[in-house]
Amino acid sequence: MTDLDREANVLGALALVITDQTAAAAAAAAGQSPSAAAALSALHHFLDRPTIDRLRQVLGLTPSGAVRLVDRLVEAGLVTRGPGADGRSRSVALTARGRRAATRISAARAALLSGTLAGLSRTERDTLHGLLGKVLANVVQAKEGGAWICRLCDLDACGRAAGHCPAANAGLAKYGPPSVSD
Amino acid sequence: MTDLDREANVLGALALVITDQTAAAAAAAAGQSPSAAAALSALHHFLDRPTIDRLRQVLGLTPSGAVRLVDRLVEAGLVTRGPGADGRSRSVALTARGRRAATRISAARAALLSGTLAGLSRTERDTLHGLLGKVLANVVQAKEGGAWICRLCDLDACGRAAGHCPAANAGLAKYGPPSVSD
C-alpha cells in the first residue's frame, strides 16, 4: 500500500462521484437520458453541423446506436436531420428547443462543478488546475479511440480553440493538428 | 467565462474520462458488466457479509435491481446467498472465484489510476492529494442519499478505518460515526 495507491484511490473516488452527479444533473436539466444530454451538449459545441457518424465517434456509440439516439432526439423535437456534405451522410442540427436544452445542460454542469470547488482559495484552485491539466494530458496520451474525452466538456471554458485545453494539446502533440471539432 | 469555470471544466472532463476508463477496466478484469464489477469490489471491501439491502444502498439500486444483480452473480458462481442476521434478510458473500475476480478488479483499477499520475513528481502528487481531499469533502457535504460515493473505492488505499479517508471524515462531521461498512 504505497502513497501512490492512496493518491490514485482518492482520484478515482472523486472522479466517480463527480461524474455521477454531473451526468444526473445534465439529464435532469435536459429532461432526457444522460446520453441524450451528452449528445445535446456535444452538438451545442460543434461549430458546424456534424454528421451522425461524427456524433457517434464523440459519444463512443456504434453506428446503429447513434442512429437510434438521433431518432429519439428528433422525436423529442430537439434536433433535426439535414442533408450531409456527402450523399451517404446526413447532418444533425439542434432546433431552437434543443439549443435551449443544451444551454440548460451546460449551466447545470457548470454550477455543479463550480460548487465542488467552493471551499478552495484562489491559489489552491490555480494549483489544482495545473495539476489536473497534467493528469489529463497523461490520460489522453494513454487513450486510443473510444469516446471523445470531453463528452460533456464546455468548449468555451476549455479554451480548446485558443490552445488552452490540456487534452487537446496533448492530443495535438501526439496526433498532429486535428480538425476543428475533433 | 471566469477562471472558476475553466477550472471546474477541467475537473469535469478529467472525472469523466477517468470514470469511463476505470469502469471499463474493472468490467474487463471481471468479465462482467460494470455494475457487477462494482458489486464484486464492494463485497470485497466489506468486513462482514452484507445483506442484499446493504449492497443495494452502496450501489444505488432499487431492491429488485439488487436482487437481479445478485441473481446474476450467483449464476456466474461469483457469490453465494446465505442466511441473514434477521429472518427477513439474506447475506451475500463472495465465493473463492468471486474473491479472485474482485482482486483482479481492484488491481486493474489501481493500475489504471496510478498510471494517470505517472508524470507527476512526489511533491506534486502530494499537493494534488491534499486538494482532491478538500474537493471530495465538499462533494460529500453536498450529497444526500444515492449511491455510495466510494462505489469502486479501495478501502485499504482509502484508509477509511484509520480515519484518513476525506469522504468518510467529511461524512462523519456531518452525520456522526457510521457503522463499519457504511
Next chain:
DNA sequence: ACCATATGTGTGACTCACGCAACTATCAAG
C-alpha cells in the same frame, strides 16, 4: 468504364440491466 471495396445510414431482432407495482415473510410496537 467497370468492378471491388469502403463508408455512412438505417432496420429488425434481440439482450441486458434496470424500474415499478405487487406480494410474501418477518419483525417490532402498541
Next chain:
DNA sequence: CTTGATAGTTGCGTGAGTCACACATATGGT
C-alpha cells in the same frame, strides 16, 4: 393481535444499446 415498517422476491414493462444485415453512395485500381 393488529398495524406498520423492513427485506426479499417476482411479473411485467421499458430504454438504450448491440449485432447482423441491407442499402446507397464513394473511391480507387485495372
